[in-house]
Amino acid sequence: MRQFLLSVFVALVSFFINAQESKTIRATRITNAPKIDGILDDTVWKNLPTYNQFYMLEPSNEGLAAPEVQTEIKLAYDDLAVYVAAYMYDDQPELIPMQFSQRDEVFVQADQFMVALNTYNDGINETRFWVTSAGTIGDSRLTLNNQDFGFNVVFQCRVSLDDKGWYAEFKIPYNTLRFPEIDVQDWSINFFRRLVRQNETHSFNRVNKSIGREAQYSAPVTGVRDIDPPVRLTFFPFAQASQTIFDGESTTEFSGGMDVKYGLSDSFTLDAQLIPDFGQVAFDAVRLNLGPFEQTFSENRAFFTEGIDLFNKGRIFFSRRIGGAPTGRIDLNDNETITNSPSKVNLINSIKVSGRTKNNLGVGILNSITEQTFATVEDSETGTMREAEIEPLTNYNVVVLDQQFNQNSSVSLINTNVTRNGSNNRDANVSGLVFSLANKENSFLASGRTIVSNVNGLEGLKTGFSSEFDFFRTKGNFRYRFGHDFANTTYDINDLGLNFRNNFNSFAAGSSYETFEPVGVFNRLRFSITGRHRRLYRPDVETGTSFDFDTFFALKTRDAFGIDFDYDSPENDYFEPRSPGRFVIYDEKYGASGFISTDYRRRLAIDIRGGFQDWVDVDDQFFYRLNISPRYRFSEKLLLILESSYRNNTNNFGWVDSSDTEIFFGRRDITSLENTLSIAYNFDPYKAINLRFRNFWSTADYSDDTFFTLNEDGTRTPTNYDLAERRDPNTNFNIWNLDLSFRWRFAPGSEASLLYRNQIFNQDELSQLGYSESLDSLFDQPIQHTVSLRVTYFIDYNNIKGIFNKTES
Template structure:
């Protein structure tokens, strides 16, 4: 009854505040149909551009929307189309062309010192969805997908973009094929557009359509496009076959493997696309930032596999899809092991057999997404420690992962979504189903927003079904300098979405309130500044007891020189942690504390720049102290060569936490934790298509219990001194891991790429907790190094080009 009442309350609340909203934009442009397409080289000397109208009169956007654009920095563009693509030419004037920042980078990397122009196309003119295509002043192309409160930078399509420079400034030319867009199948298209120009050396960003930063979203201010009609796009079928060879050496043994597969994109209609990966191989995915996990929850990492990063904005609605679950570590043995049986090496992952995505949006703004993936049966060897007999045991059955999403957008600023995820494992093992309702609704004037989600989880266990509920509700003001928000988060004791999602905790009933103040136009002293105050009250749902109160104040400042600084200070009340004890119903009380951090970030336009921060946290009535510092200098040797170093160091003295459970007694230990992480990233870019990239990371931590102070956990969460023998299970730790990647990447044709990768990695984990960093490195290099060399080549094939080639050949 409670589940039903919560759902009905949320749905009633959504419908009660739904108010129609009209598009803000007043500007409009007309696209011209052409019969002869221009050559995309960035020079804009094609005859076709001489006959088309130009649109200009851009507006200030950043650091503020007030004021006029200085003479000599005007921007103009032209817009054309045919039955294959949309074409855009952009003229970017500059008074000092030699000062244009033009640092080289590779595709989608725009966090460099280079100007750029970005074209935002909304093929539904709905104020919500956009696809952005851009190019930097050094020739790097980039794209992304925009939806409500989300920008999918992993979105990648094949389009053409080129640029050139002369004494007046620089120029950009684009060909955006219809295979890169989704739009309704109607005679007269209703699209909208905006253009964003960023200029590093004068620290300004301009937009074609004027935008009010104090309210609404930028996607709501686009200019409308007229004139696009009767387009008959070609078949949208593209193939990405790949081949990969790997040679790996570890502990004197060399392994060689060769694999091949294919990714496919097929336009089921002008609005819907099928993405599939057949016999995938993710051997060149970036390494994970592994650390020593002392907490009660699993250690998780961000997605590195391209198929699961690209075009997933629909599937991430409701945040109940954690893609690393697919092909992750096996769930565990399907049968109990014998008394003397052990597993020497548990599989690290399950092989993904194939995966597909179907997604798109109808003319009525209904987004539909379907995801399906299959992983293969996985076995491991089980050894009898007495007889030495070895047998195979299944640790993961054939498994199907499925997601269905319906996302209805309305009023040009709101949406409501229904998402269902389903995991079915072959045989009677563990199946799971999760359903979520998600909403994000704003009023007509964009002054208020309410958002939230309601999630019901169902897990089919051998002992029966288990259902759970989680709800979230946030109400916020979204206009003006002063803004506020209030929210509530709830989860019952049986909420569990971890088969295809990620939730670390359940059983909570939390309340939050926040207040902020920020400026949207620069003052004489500051380009921007913002203050935020957040208060949170945390409770258990069952039993209904307080677990913690929390207050945080945060500040952020940016000077006209692009020097930024800020900081935060927070107070934590006594916290009763019901997870650290690892026993249901038991909790560990952590003391009241206060802490904060200050940071600086210098002007990245200079060759040398620095990010750095310093923080601490002090406990009341307890010896716990935490100190941490991060230091990240960067140096740009030239527009082709850049290097960034990062070092994070922390000390947690007199810290205490879980050690073991002995005879139903929870043992805690006092420890000193020292951590150091060093990382280097460097790149040498020959041009926007070829680069050598270097990535290195070394993480070291020691956990030192040698003061031999241990406790037994009391029923009230306090602790009392106890003896603990570390002979059999020594909790002291010296953890050190080293990863290095060196790669050469060549994008030799649109959508086609070759990558040669060398990787080595070393790992050590022992009990020498009193060693220093140098001594720990010595122990690390005593371990065997795993060396891997791999070559991967991916080739882009457009079905239409292939069909034309075959006709000519015949």
């Protein structure tokens, strides 16, 4: 009888605990919307049910949040928007951190509240809306393991503060969301609160960090039905004026255009660029590139960063190909030289359509057209000039189908296509099958992709193939993985994708151990080891084997550090020689690296990273790097971050030049120094002055005159390399960029930005110059100065449709 009663008691306790951890929240339809001012005194809020009892998420993942920092929320909706009221209580409100920042900069020294809304209740897709205690808003899209802060929509949120804590009031219009066209909506939601002073994060519905992902722990939302949203049509017209002064010449330009968003249905949205302009995108972090692969940069254009998560499935779409550098070649006659060649191709227009059906089928279509582009060629003897095509009129297209199921899995088909006008130009088509399949318990995951590329050029049609497969254990403290990567010799996705190499057949395996609860002085510990074995597909030969051991430690003081170790066996590099079938042997090496990051809650904090590599059988070849980045917060409005990075690679071997019969390598010392300075002064969450400066200097010095020819077996034979007759590889590279901007978000979705920038660049063969001497040479070059003003205004059709409905009297 005692055992029976004990079993019943345990069952009741277990049921009670599970019931406490699994919540349901009811959204109430309202007729009078609250005023979004952050002061929760509207009558509508007083009549709505209150939901509280937040759970611990970080650093501990057990129990409820303390009563003195409890959080309450209320949820409402009408035919225009979803409304959220959040009450963040704090027994010491005068100590709540409130560092000012600008949109999407929500991970600063300020408390934070976040609404995670899943309008499909699929455990995968979330639209997240953030606000800090200083009033900064942000938004992001969460899909499986990817969180995209490039996602930007127009919503409203205001905050207030009193002697009990701080408060947030959200209005999330339906034109920011996508949901099925059904009478009764099946939504889910979770809320997260980050407390900087206490170093804690809380969640409304409990999240078990050791199993699955956060999006799988949202609470069901009931009561949302019969939504009749207005027309989802918004316009973003912009105008820009700029003046550029370079080498004594001045150029003034005026431009304008418009972006349009139109809701084709409640689930699908059309985005279009009419007369695109990217005049104020950030500088690329250009470096000296001595390797065999192209130098690439992240996307800075808003159209190709906002709502782009669906098109990134399978990683075969690289948007910088659209409107990038011209791809054509010019056949020059005798005595001809190119006098003017554009560095990029102008974009005529772009559209994208994306959304998800009620059956969780995601559909995406993106199309862009770039204009025909010419370079100017001059005959030095006759003085005649002609225009030569370096890029034809080109159409870029991406189509994606993504089926999600079981709240943790998806299968996707993606196709990219590039069509260039003219029968002699290269066309390309790439198709991929991508999958991510987890079991019901979220303890194991299998993921991968298979890709077929087709390139049709002057040499005819070339078809290539690539595949990836990975298997993971994804539950508990101890986890492991293994995988295989393959590509044949004709695999090529670089017309609208990014792929540095093909012809490989590689294997990887690894394991890790991490904690999800504090242990002693540590909030978190993680150890991992990974081994990789790399081979060519054809011929089937080993190219190298490597091992990495990584550690991470986070202290309760919010300081963190880590130490990593790595080993690489002798490597046969088939890419550095830049000739098909040839390879160079690099000796085995080992190395270590580490980092220290201090608590950003302090006014003065610092990040230090460093590492080295040593080659076992080469006594004088060595590499080391050091990066130091202090930051000082003068006030809640002013932050300064300085970063200095130094790298030195002594007696490095690399490709120098090639002839019809020989490949030349040289021994060089590579030194680089990069300094960046960022200063941000935030008047409030809507206005800020930002200064960003970057100077990158690097030299490749071959002054000891040690050169080699590459042998067929990958070894090197010393040779004489005549600098007078061949390309001089000695390089002094120096670049300077400065951006000074004032940005003002003067209304929801509307922004004015005044930008001053200058840039200087120099590259020569004076590789033995020191840093200060190289700066003197840099400042001898002409400086480009640019001043520009850009104004973008947000227009909602529903606010102006009355103008079009008026009839003449």
